[in-house]
Amino acid sequence: MSLSPSFYKNNRQNLAEKLEKGCAVILYSGREISQSLDAVYPFFYDNNFYYLTGLTESEMILLMVKDQEGKVSEKLYLEENDPLTVKWVGAKMEPEEASAVSAIQEVAYLPEFTEDLCSLENIEIYYFDRTPPKHQSLALEEESADHLRNKSAKDVGPLIADMRLYKQKEEIDALQQAIDITQVALETLLKNLKPDKKEFEMAALFEYSVRLAGAEGLAFPTIAVSGKHATVLHYIQNNATMAENTLLLLDLGARYDGYCADISRTYPVDGRYTGVRKTAYEVVLEVQKEMIQSYQPGAEMKELQNKTRELFSEKCFSAGLIPKDHDIEDCYYHGIGHSLGLDVHDTKDKRDYTLTPGMVLTCEPGIYIQEHGIGIRIEDDILITEEGPVNLSKNIVKEIEEIEAFMS
Numbered sequence: 001m002s003l004s005p006s007f008y009k010n011n012r013q014n015l016a017e018k019l020e021k022g023c024a025v026i027l028y029s030g031r032e033i034s035q036s037l038d039a040v041y042p043f044f045y046d047n048n049f050y051y052l053t054g055l056t057e058s059e060m061i062l063l064m065v066k067d068q069e070g071k072v073s074e075k076l077y078l079e080e081n082d083p084l085t086v087k088w089v090g091a092k093m094e095p096e097e098a099s100a101v102s103a104i105q106e107v108a109y110l111p112e113f114t115e116d117l118c119s120l121e122n123i124e125i126y127y128f129d130r131t132p133p134k135h136q137s138l139a140l141e142e143e144s145a146d147h148l149r150n151k152s153a154k155d156v157g158p159l160i161a162d163m164r165l166y167k168q169k170e171e172i173d174a175l176q177q178a179i180d181i182t183q184v185a186l187e188t189l190l191k192n193l194k195p196d197k198k199e200f201e202m203a204a205l206f207e208y209s210v211r212l213a214g215a216e217g218l219a220f221p222t223i224a225v226s227g228k229h230a231t232v233l234h235y236i237q238n239n240a241t242m243a244e245n246t247l248l249l250l251d252l253g254a255r256y257d258g259y260c261a262d263i264s265r266t267y268p269v270d271g272r273y274t275g276v277r278k279t280a281y282e283v284v285l286e287v288q289k290e291m292i293q294s295y296q297p298g299a300e301m302k303e304l305q306n307k308t309r310e311l312f313s314e315k316c317f318s319a320g321l322i323p324k325d326h327d328i329e330d331c332y333y334h335g336i337g338h339s340l341g342l343d344v345h346d347t348k349d350k351r352d353y354t355l356t357p358g359m360v361l362t363c364e365p366g367i368y369i370q371e372h373g374i375g376i377r378i379e380d381d382i383l384i385t386e387e388g389p390v391n392l393s394k395n396i397v398k399e400i401e402e403i404e405a406f407m408s
């Protein structure tokens, strides 16, 4: 998995342009984390490292230097394969393979990193990635730490976050693939949705179908929650039996070439929307459609949030779901959307966006009413363009008649 080498090369060039003269950037792919004895947690590479290299293995370092004249050089460092580890867990990438993926010409083994770093002259500013998680930050050798003493250290995270917020053609294609695979897997799930099954059967079926359809895995742990537990936003126990006359709230997504789909749908366990569940579903669907239309260039995330609140207040009251003086925050207590990309909640340090062409944002209004024991969320992934919003997940069923027909 990875996009074209020129994509990563361009990203590095764009980053280099943002840097001042006389600085170096040090990025690290991450380390394997021990789970217990000789078992390790599944490794997940640093997304900023991936964005600049396309590489997904542990213990890789990228060193970029912009000298006092503004000349940029880049070099990649890899762990050397040792024959015993190769026998047990397989070989890691060799320099020529890593070079082919990343379009980085100079590739060496890790011990050279310390040497190269310590021999840098006239470089006073060092950029590190301070994006969480902390346990993935690079641990420097003592010599390197000595070399860096009295130099200025900066965070490269915000610079890369600014770039990642705007999606390029190849990234949108990857997101579309992730969404299309999510659709296929969701349809398999929907065909098998019935009362008396367990929530985890639905989650497992989705996860199996996603892999089968060609994704490398999940964008995030699948949420499959029925009935009254659906008022818990990130419920991932998924162990209840699904009852008749309840809804199943699904929040899930496939990951493709590193890019995440993030889709929510709320389906009737027994194939029919009835009673208060139907009323509430209609309200959420109406609000969602109206909000998608509001995803126009120039709109502010804060305004969109306020507008969602107002729409819900008005519609929930007129549908008889809540009393007039009810605080809507009791039933709608999350954001209308977030940026989507290599991370599901992409580019953490930038949440107050002005919507701009090239951004991909989720639109996910939801209501959660304790009194009725219901939670409903509908989420699509929206590309902002000059011509207005483009719903990348428009083919995933959400109209009542379509869903009921599909399940019958």
Ligand SMILES: [Mn+2]
Binding pocket: 262, 362, 364, 379
């Ligand atoms: Mn989301």
